[in-house]
Amino acid sequence: MGVVFLLQTVCGVLGNLFLLQHYLLLYFTGHRLKPTDLILQHLMVANSLSLLSRGIPHTMAAFGLQDFLNELGCKVVFYLHRVGRGVSISVTCLLSVFQAITISPRNFRWTKLKATAPKYTCFCVFLCWILQMPVNILFSLNVTAKWNKENITRQKDLGFCSANHSDMITLSLFAVLLLFPDVASLSLMLYSSTSMLSILYRHRQQVQYIHRMNGSSRSFTEFRATQRILLLVNTFVSSYTLSSIFQVCISNSPKPSWFFINFGAFITLCFPAFCPFVLMIPDFQCADSLSK
Template identity: 50%
Template sequence: MDLKFVILFLFPIVIGSLGNFSLLWHSICLYFSGCRFRSTDFILRHLTVANLLVILSRGIPETMAALGIEDFLNNVGCKMVFYLQAVGKGVSFSTTCLLSVFQAITISPRSSRWAELKVKALKCIGPCPVICWVLHMLVNIRVPMLVSDKMNNTNIINTIDYQYCSAMISSKDKISIFAALRLSHDILCLKLMIWSSGSMVFVLYRHKQRTLHIHRHKIPSRSSAETRASQSILTLVCVFVSFYVLSSILNVWFSLYYEASWWLVKISALIYACFPTLSPFLLMTHEQCVCRFMWKK
């Protein structure tokens, strides 16, 4: 049993699950209480579900492996766990991008051109997260084919050992249509995040400059709800990109050096769970009503 990794993996399971469940529960309560519905709330619910999927499907097996429990997943279990991880991570990526884009459109200037875009965006907000789930279910359909349990893994070459399962790294996978689709998706989402984040920074800067003279001789008032939401989503995007870059570097390392050391595999798993664990707290930092709701309980 490796106690330090047990503690490290229990942290995202307990803290991350608590944060995501709290944010999801609050969003549902607001919906049924008839409170004002923000355009990003629907996307936020899908993000929390995807985060929970990543945390539980990755954190629980890693914790059990760190406890020294062996052969607790059969071949079907391994395939299911890794498939859920891949789908959850992909949906988390897509919905974070959607949050950023829709928030940039929400705080955009009220010109006729932007007003028309806002109307179209509100019509798309419902089906977009659903499309993300379907897309990642299809794109990651090959993941179960590359995963097996330890007992059925006869091909010990070009595999990553996760202690409870093994994942095969095929050279053909680098040029497959599935790899191309995943790469295209990631590049598109990163470009959209950069554009939307830059737009939000520009709009918030202009708003601050316009209102600067009003508050020059007065006590600054609290920032508006839209400003707080934009700041939290900007922080969320920056944190996501940071962890995505670290995860991508490790994935490149695994593809080049098949026999990865066990501690590097564990670090990769921790990085995998960092964003889903931190994201609800980053969003709640600027959502004062959410924080009050949590701590009154």
């Protein structure tokens, strides 16, 4: 497990930083960046924050290191991870919605949003950060160090830290609080992604005759764009759905097993680690050209 967490963290952080420096290099060399590029930059930062704050401690714990975080360290690490995870899911949802608006046809009922959406991209991205910071303070208050022997019978193991036990009503409310933002973001992203795929499919059907006549490769480009969007959605939904299930199980279990703790952490880090490599696939962002 230590090797798995180490490879996942190192590869994921390097992938996110590589993509981040690519966009920063374009910005500082005078290239005009698209609104989606700003969203992707913040997604890379959130992914890196989530990987570093969760992957490194789990790697150290898996290799046998114990009591390397005090109570303040545990609270800070879990807080940073929750903020990074929350911003990652929010920004990915924002990216999906923005892409759906971008490729929508001109007679679409939200046509006006195509002109106004880029103006509010920066505001929406920073709103994701602002909303996640105070919300996740409550999560970190319940976390404590494993070496804290006070009321040890009222603590449950979280891997490299522990959490104080609460009554079932409090645990259930806490689980709902953790799950609701994820469900809302997943639902919105699934709706926008389904709409986007439907738009691409209808567009392909409309120009299919032209493609057969002139042998254009545009049909293949549209097909690849649809594949990339579907791949990102599947990676996001599968990773965060399983992660949310494990989070609920751990929150409602007085003594979560080793399997739930470690496999839950691995699933949680899958999307931040794989996301940059999905975005690096050629023609992923070629869907923007379909709106022109």
